[in-house]
Amino acid sequence: MSEDHIEITSEEDDLFEHYRIVADKGQSLIRLDKYLDLHVANASRTKIQNGIEAEAVKVNGLSTKASYKVKPFDVITLSLPQPPRDTEIIPENLTLDIIYEDPALLIVNKPVGMVVHPAFGNWTGTLINGLVYHFQQLPTGRNGEGRPGLVHRIDKDTSGLLVIAKTEFAMTFLAKQFADHTIERTYQALIWGEPKVEKGTITGNVGRSARDRRVMDVFPDGSQGKHAVTHYEVIKPLRYVSLVKCNLETGRTHQIRAHMKHIGHPIFNDGTYGGDKILRSNTGGGYKTMVESCFHLLPGQALHAKSLGFIHPLTKEWIQFDTELPPNFQAVVEKWENYLNYE
Template identity: 65%
Template sequence: MQEQEEDEEELYEHHRIVVEKGQDFLRLDKYLMMRMQNATRNKIQNGIDLGVVKVNDNPVKASYKVKPFDVITVSLPHPPRENGILPENIPLDIIYEDEDLLIVNKPAGMVVHPAFGHWEGTLVNALVYHFQNLPTHRNGEIRPGLVHRIDKDTSGLLVIAKNDYAMAHLAKQFFDHSIERTYYAVVWGELKNEAGTIEGHIGRSLKDRKIRAVFPDGTMGKEAVTHYKVLKNMRYVSLVKCNLETGRTHQIRVHFKHIGHSLFNDNTYGGDRILRGTLFSKYEQFVENCFKICPRQALHAKSLGIIHPRTGEFMQFECDLPQDMQDLIQKWDKYVNNE
């Protein structure tokens, strides 16, 4: 079972609370403590400070006194669900770490979060082990907070929050689409334009609920915008740089499938067969060898730009293309140049 990357919006609890007719005036934070299960006062106060808790569509202070018929809306990151998860001593490629956050380079093939069929060997299992030895770990209360995910077979950068404040701050950046994310992908064919934007609502496919599809008329799904630039044309395939304006499930994979350029070796969206080139035995064997070199969709989360939750500084992180994608590009380049 393939893990699905979630839309940023799906990583949040969304609440709409209408204050009861007979409610006495009470501080907003105290009122929400009574009404929201499993929400700590710190988490609620952080949400209020960041403006993701609103009363009658307006941001307010924690000291605001709720009154009957007030409409309170809340968008807070889901609490980490690491209870009972087995810590595993799995090596992590840590790009950066401080008291608030952790940036890791996830390898292809690693599931981010435990789920049916993947209870062990996940990034969270590794993080739980790693966090056991940190000074921020207190009686099992503090666990790494996932504010976004990438697919099992996509490699690259992820940011993990190490406390409630960082979790709320980073989650708001993803919710507001202010995070800068750059992916590199190898796609089938040469694109007509050197740069462009792919737009089209993305939602669950009407034919297969396990995958996503584009709904160009916007009547279904959620808005999705992908900006791209061609970095290298190799006649049958191209290396492209993608910047996400939104964060929908399988967004890059679905958008490029939609415009007729599925990602190389993406077995969910049709890229695991020859889509460009003449079908003769030498070429078929060459492509089969390429599939073996990069046995997954050729997609890598190469850079990540965030505002640090504590300092307010903009921080940019980058990592190299993994070896399988480097070898794939080199092999295609050599094949085209020798034709």
């Protein structure tokens, strides 16, 4: 029995895994790809070779080739996309806003209300159901076997940009960038109140609440949860609310929503984190009516994944995508601007 020490940790919303393997003292010389094939469960030889080519596999901190001979006490680290957990995804002819597509990937602008992938309570009508249908209609060059690869997610009631991998290599290459936190992700959010500091960084572990597993709590002492960092900047202060820009350094579940609540500025109309209550009250009689009309106009939390940048898997060049705020989101911002003008 091998004495290799293997650690596995899930990162970035559990869409891929980090492995750390220490070869035992009696390890005989063996090719790196063959060694990993023996030691990484549920990973095909193709997935391992793609990981090595994408430099998602390192030996003693350095990228190397598949032919490298593993030696005793070598420390091998790798990040690989997790295999899909759903046995069947039903293709559905859904309307998708695909703003860019090439042989390696596509960029989708997801609307509010659409779940990203099938799960309990949402087996149909998801983005992935629509993408599977979309790919079936394309000449993939692999007899229709191509399937979209989910590298990251955004919440059901958050709108905005997602990158979808079309090949195994692209998925591994992109997953490594998410793991290394080199993906540029900028969100815009309408939050309650005006932060005292116009530009700042929120650091605090994010983990599931003991009171309600559907909600994420912030643990600034690091006692629970996973390390999370959000950089924010106020774009437009509107006294009662503020339009802010948020850049994610990490990608935890509900990260921006939990972090904003933690600093006392929950996202507007976010029912999970207290943003659907009338806050920053005004004595004027029209204030309550104004807020309620905004709630009615904007379904879900006022959070939009506005821009996305990364190194392309094939060209190895930086590419950047941007989208406008959804019309109802923009309309709510304008209503607040008008309210201040006539207050």
